[in-house]
Amino acid sequence: MAKVKNKKNSGLADKVHNKRKMDNNKKKLNPFEVHINREKLKVLGKKSKHDRGLPGVSRAKAIQKRKETLGTEMKLMNKTNTFIDNRIGEKNKQLSAEDRMIARFAAERQNQRTKKNIYNLADDEVLTHRGQTLEQIEKFDDPRSDDEEDDGGVKFGGGLGDDFVDGHFGGGLLSQTDSKHGGKSHKDLIEQLIAESKKRKADKQKEKEQALDLTEKLDSEWKDLHPVVFTKMRKEDKEESAIDKLLSQAEKKSFDYDKMMRELRFEKRGTPSDALINDKKQEKEEKERLEQLEREREQRMLGEDERVVVKPQQAKPKHRSAEDLDDNFELDDDKEFMLAYDKDGKPLVPENILKDFSVPNTRPKFDDGISDTSEEEEEDDDDDESDDSDDAESNEHNEKVSKQNEDSDDALDTSTEAKTKRRKSKSDTDNDESDDDSDSIVPQNNQQLISKNKTNLQNGSAMEPDRKKQRTEDKAKNKNESSILIQNTKDKESDDESNENGEEEDEEESTEEDEDDEEKEEDFNDLKDLKESDVDSDNEMVEEDVEKIGSLFDLASDEGDKLKELLSGKTPSQQSTALQSLIKSYDPSLAENNKDRLSRLFAHMLQYISDIFTDLKDESDVLKSLLTFDKLAPFFYDLAHTNKVSTKKYLVELLKEKYGNFKKRQKRVPDLDTLIFFKLISLLYPTSDFRHPVTTPALIFMSEILISCKFNNAYSISRGLFVTTLILEYTILSKRLVPPAINFLRGILYLSANTSVLNPIEVVPPFKLHRDAKILNLDTDCSKMDVQNKMAAKDFVMADIDDDFKIRCLLTSSGILREFFDYFNDIEAQQYLFEPHLKLMDRIDLDLYPKKINKTISGVVQYMKSTLEVKTFSPLCREKPRPKALRLYEPEIKEVFTGSKSSKQLKTRYKREMKGALREIRRDKSFIASVKIRQKIQSDNIRRDKVKQIYKDAAIQQGELNKMKRMK
């Protein structure tokens, strides 16, 4: 209780205190001015606003208000002229003063833009920057002269000797006369002064010039000195790192110097032209690009697979209004289609796209004349590179000790050094070879790529990545060199050969360009003669080739023959160089229709490959063809990249033709002249795509081969295995299921298993139970036999099945089987797919096979069995659909409420307002009346005064007159 009371008390005190404060704030009211309205009915708890009023104050307010409104109006009544305030923003109370200024300024500027001075662009206004006019800023005053002049000025002011002052201003006559015993006249003194000042001026000028000269000299000397200092610095760094502790003190001393040196060094800036993206960055970008491409590839691999499940997308309406501004809608730019042109200059795009887009019918631009510069650039590049590497190498030879702490700024150097380091680590004999390899390959490739890239300047950005790619690949090659030891010596020799050729080629090329035109005119028959006089030396061969190349596309009809002529009778590597120069000489940048020519060349090369793979009789032929193919494959890639659309068309046509041939004799496996193209396709196109214009049909073709052909001899089985290997290669990334390949492996296992009629194991067509069974079955003990672990080229031409072949077949198919098996590790159906294989493999008598192979195969079997054993089957279930939310009811809210109550209210309000308005009008009237009466009174007073004055004057006058009368 006490507490509550307490609280109450305290509240009271506060209130009182507050009230006092309030009272202080308020103006003190005169109690006589307050009028208390009497309440007729007292309602408890009702707060009345109008219980008291200040009649005097409110009346004064009202009168004041009327004065301002009605009064002014009355003043202007019946007057023709009015005063209107049109200042901008004056009436708008919301604008601040500054805003008002801005608005006025803007209006001012607007006014200046009249028709007259529309072309008078900012002539008269002076632009400023931080208060200074631009002219002032752009004066480019020599700063040094500035302060010196200032100095001079100061001196001039302060340096005036007393003599000077004396001379000019007399210096007081008295003192002068006192000191004028020496007898110098005033005039002399002045002259002396003038001479003195002149001399001083001249001195100063001289001094200034000398200083300027010196500065310039210093500058130039510094520039000479700069590189020396620069390299020296680095060397010092190295030495420090090497000797480290010993020199640390000396280092500290020279620290300030170094700091200053570095600051100075920052002055040197490379010009933008020789900006080099350093290797690390390059590598990083390259890596990013590859990753990006890889991501895209994976996206394509998933393909519609995912989309189908999601739900068929609703077809978007194609209709688009002409006035559609596309502001609200996302445009359905599915994917950019590739714009390419055929030889007539018509765009090669699907018609539906043509309909949607208006494709300007222009020819692709080729930048002629760029080739020359490109040549130079290449050479420059080469020089640079070789210089760099030379430098690096010499550096290394000199200072082997200080390798680790390379300056990170100079990444290019580092990388080359690193390369050479790696080479160093190898044996000396190896060293030479590898050096040759990389050196010659890099420039060649670069050259080629650069020239290629010049062609499509439109996508010039492709240039960098390509080159980078080349570089990284080369590096990879270097790294892997140790692993390529398997390569036979023969291969290496051929490599060397090609390199030599390449070098010669390079020399040749500089002249080739000029000769090209002449050669084209040369008679074709001469060439044939030349060709017949076959000369052995490569040099002449190359020359000859050049000539042939020149005339290759003269006649459209026998291009193919000529290409064949060009390539036949050479080693694969020679063919490669010939082709390289051919492609280079018909670079799309050189002539308008070269792109078209190159795409035709692609077709002829396809034909050539097809030709060399037909009717191969013995192993050496096969090997030679394969080697040739190996050498030519990269060019297919290049050509396909120059003209994607037409090369794809050629390949598809080829596939169609081969498919037609295959369909004619379905039971026979197509020969290598068909199969090799599957390999080519896998080299050129991504095989993992869900759908691809080339690879999908190729894969279907291959699976059809495995479905419908009969496999009962060495010819068919070897080719079947080859196709299966290719299918494996096609699906290695996408891990797709190709049942024919798996069935084929099952068939092979069946053929090599020891099957009996009594308890057969099912096989899938084209293999049939009890037919051709056991043709691959090993019936003699070969455990001592030494067998290669790969299928070989000779298998393609093998006539009869021998034990060696049987063993290798089984080994290879079990290897492939394992890879296929691994595809489906995450899928339950793996068991159904591979159980029959396991059963068949159990029937194979592995003891007869060589030990190593026995081990491998049983390893595979073991692996598959163990994987299948732990396989679990979880029932398929689908994601449960989300439960639907209950519908909730929300109150309906109406914005306008109209009821009877409000109308009553309105009526009373109206009444009140009406009353108020009438009262106001009445008061207005009384105000006007009062004003009028006041005016009237005032004018009456004035008149009365005037009358009084007149009377007064007249009385005075009368008085004076009377006075004068009296005087008389």
Add this chain to the structure above:
Amino acid sequence: MAAVQQNLSKMISAQLRNKANEFLNSRKHANNLADILQMFEAETDNYTPLLLTVEVIFTELLRRGDLVEEIIPLKPAERSPEAEYKRWLRECYEAAHTRAIECIKRGRTNSRLQALVTACKLMQAEGKHPLEQSTGYYFPSVKLKNIFTTLLDSETSMSAPLARFQEFTEYRDVQQYGLKVLSTIAYRKSPTSIYMQNYLELLDKLLICEITMDNKGKLKERDFEQKEEKLLCSTEDKAPFPYNPGVCRRYANRCWGFACQWPLCDEPRSHRRALALLVERLMPLLTKPHLATDMLCDSLDAGGPISMLALQGVLELVRTHNIDYPDMYDRLYAMFEPEMFATRYKKRLMHLADIFLSSTHLPEALVAAFAKRLSRLALVASAEDAVGLLQLVANLLLRHPALKRMICYEDSPNIMSTDPYVMEETCASASRALGSSLWEVCALRRHNVPALSAAAARLLDTGAARAAPKPLAPQDLASSFDAELKRRFKTIEMNFVRPQGMTSSGDRVMQYWELMA
């Protein structure tokens, strides 16, 4: 050599044409006919020009009516040279016809076919311009009989001529008279297999036009038919052809009756042909089709393609004749083996299975077993077959909602160590397929053929919304290879790594093949 021969034959045909023209223009060259007929004696393998000439001559003669002998009753034959000539011409005509029929057996296929066509053309000409006046519809049945006797040869297979003969059996009159003639000459005690083949094939060809079954609305159909049907030997001024389906059926039954007595089922080829004939053409015509039940049941047990054919007959019997067949579905179940892909009747089998399994009174376990087995087969099938199989499975799932648990298991999924489904079980209902899931379809989603992969995805999606089962898509003749080639692509993706030779990233060829020795 070939060129010389060609020249020779050209010369001969030119000569023949000249001779024929001369003969037809004036009677002076009557001997030309004799010469021409004489030439049939010569041994060659190509009678085509000769046959053509004969055809031209006699159709012209028949058209002109030169062969018609006016026979006045009760009057001895005339002895005038005119009559003699006519008689000689008729003899020649008969001789030419027999010669032509003989040629069906001899020589090259082309010439054989030509011989058949000539014989039929002559028959047609005779039918149009009969040699003797007759009141009714005239059809030269004797000529037809001759042709048939040759076609039903016991030693040589007549498949090629018979195939050609199909163009004539499409005529209604040929069909009706043909069946009649065949029923008269068919009887034979112990025919050779080739004879049986020929016989069955001929019968098959004769029944190629459907014979209407119902007697209702006969009149209407009459009218309809008269507009529609083709008649070989009709002309405007002849009596209308009295086509009678009932008669046709009777004759067809009689023909089949003869065939039934032969050991049709001994040799698989004739067995297959007989079954195909029975199932495709004869079943609706037979008066007592249940008599074929034994044959069909035996065939159903034979296995392979024969049982697939028999299945259709059994289906017909079960559906329309209330035959109760034991283990029907188990037999059907057993037919779905990997070997079925090698047979020609796989599409028929799938179609039949779709019909069989559309019954509403099937236990779910059985249907589930079928679904499981079909999808198991789809794993090893070629893409085209697999699409059909998947469609079949999809239909099963749509018709039997309880099978939904095979693609989306409602209860809390418990992980099993093995698949509860037993593939080896011969009894479909006992294979415990309902507890299993269609994991095979999941695997097929990874198939390399995009269309198939999409089909599998769709199948897995059928659980969401129930749609009407689709009929098995008629297998488009264009293979998926062509379909893929026709597809348009917006971009052509390329590899982004330049190959340094045959090897590339992810290379497997080099891993398993030593190609660059």
